[in-house]
Amino acid sequence: MSSRPPFASHSSEPVRRAEVTIRLSEFEIPPMQDVLLVGKRAPIGPEAVRRMVDALTPDQYDIIYLDHEIFEAAVLKRSLLKFLPQEKFLPVILEEGMRVATENTVVKAQVNIVVQVNRAVDL
Amino acid sequence: MHKNPVTIGPFESVGRAAALMNQLKIGGLPVVEKGKLVGIITSRDVRYCHPNRLVADAMSRNVVTVSPECSFWEAKETMESHGIERLVVVRDGRTVGIITKSRLYAEIGKHVDALTGLNRAEFLQHKAAELLQSGQEITIIFLDLDNFGTIDKEFGHVIGDEILQQVGKILKSVIAEGLDYLCRYAGDEFAVVTVRPLEEAKQLSWQMIKALADARWPQGIKVTASAGVAGGRRSRVRGEPNGTRNVRDLINLASLASTKAKREKRPVVVAGWVELEEVG
Numbered sequence: 493m494s495s496r497p498p499f500a501s502h503s504s505e506p507v508r509r510a511e512v513t514i515r516l517s518e519f520e521i522p523p524m525q526d527v528l529l530v531g532k533r534a535p536i537g538p539e540a541v542r543r544m545v546d547a548l549t550p551d552q553y554d555i556i557y558l559d560h561e562i563f564e565a566a567v568l569k570r571s572l573l574k575f576l577p578q579e580k581f582l583p584v585i586l587e588e589g590m591r592v593a594t595e596n597t598v599v600k601a602q603v604n605i606v607v608q609v610n611r612a613v614d615l
Numbered sequence: 616m617h618k619n620p621v622t623i624g625p626f627e628s629v630g631r632a633a634a635l636m637n638q639l640k641i642g643g644l645p646v647v648e649k650g651k652l653v654g655i656i657t658s659r660d661v662r663y664c665h666p667n668r669l670v671a672d673a674m675s676r677n678v679v680t681v682s683p684e685c686s687f688w689e690a691k692e693t694m695e696s697h698g699i700e701r702l703v704v705v706r707d708g709r710t711v712g713i714i715t716k717s718r719l720y721a722e723i724g725k726h727v728d729a730l731t732g733l734n735r736a737e738f739l740q741h742k743a744a745e746l747l748q749s750g751q752e753i754t755i756i757f758l759d760l761d762n763f764g765t766i767d768k769e770f771g772h773v774i775g776d777e778i779l780q781q782v783g784k785i786l787k788s789v790i791a792e793g794l795d796y797l798c799r800y801a802g803d804e805f806a807v808v809t810v811r812p813l814e815e816a817k818q819l820s821w822q823m824i825k826a827l828a829d830a831r832w833p834q835g836i837k838v839t840a841s842a843g844v845a846g847g848r849r850s851r852v853r854g855e856p857n858g859t860r861n862v863r864d865l866i867n868l869a870s871l872a873s874t875k876a877k878r879e880k881r882p883v884v885v886a887g888w889v890e891l892e893e894v895g
Contacts (some may be wrong), residue, residue: 536667538669539625540668543626
């Protein structure tokens, strides 16, 4: 045998191998859910969010610029606002968002709204 | 001003803006989109923002601008009233320059008399024109020290300079801020533009003369002055029969009145009151 074994102790060149791991998953479009709260010092600001939303899901979200201690803007799914008006919904989501977020974060929220109606009908 | 300033687009990153400011050693960049000024981003803005942010999300949208024709003092007042350190110079909606506080103050410093710390003659002209333009009536008081040349020759220029400094301080203590604007016009001549009516301005000139006469001077020298007073307002009628008169003419009238006061050995001479067709 004239060939040298690969791990011979006198070999000057170590053999290197690479292992490749691939994880594939679907990219959610849009990447936000029902609500996005943008912190004042987050890596993206309201203008960047506006451009992203306009490009990915035109006419589906409203951006509200805020004068708030933590958040600079809120992005709300328009369909939610058919269930609950903005002036009722926004204070609630901001109050809850403040509990978990800082100025540096962007928080996304999934919101379920169930409207209960009781009506009497004359027989 | 710094002409053709470096600008940045609103959709570039804050990191790029910071790097650009660092590289050029500047503290602010006008933000321009499609040739139109849309904001300004300063080193203070980038300090508080994540570098990934868009410039549009970090800039100030309310840009304070001035025209290239704006005077130094107007620029200074604008800067101070807004509490900012740079003004963008705009002509026809296009950014043509930027003025920084340090550069503006250095330039204004050239128009401040080093000996007395008072503004120079250019300030008087600017202030008078500005007041006239805002529709106010103004009065010029031109004050000339008596025999100052003799004092200089007899006691030397060092004493002469001390006297001029003291005159500046005394006159400053007599005038009222917001009503009267004082400058050292030339050698031993001082001038005030005031929004007081002519009669009140005459009283002020008497107070000035008296304050100088009552002061204690080095080596017991007697320092007196003569004043000329002239009032004016912007004419509402174009084409006055006596031709166009402007701020310079008004200053000149007051100056000639002070010469007359000196000649006639009267402390104050009032030249009267004129309509000015041009304010410049």
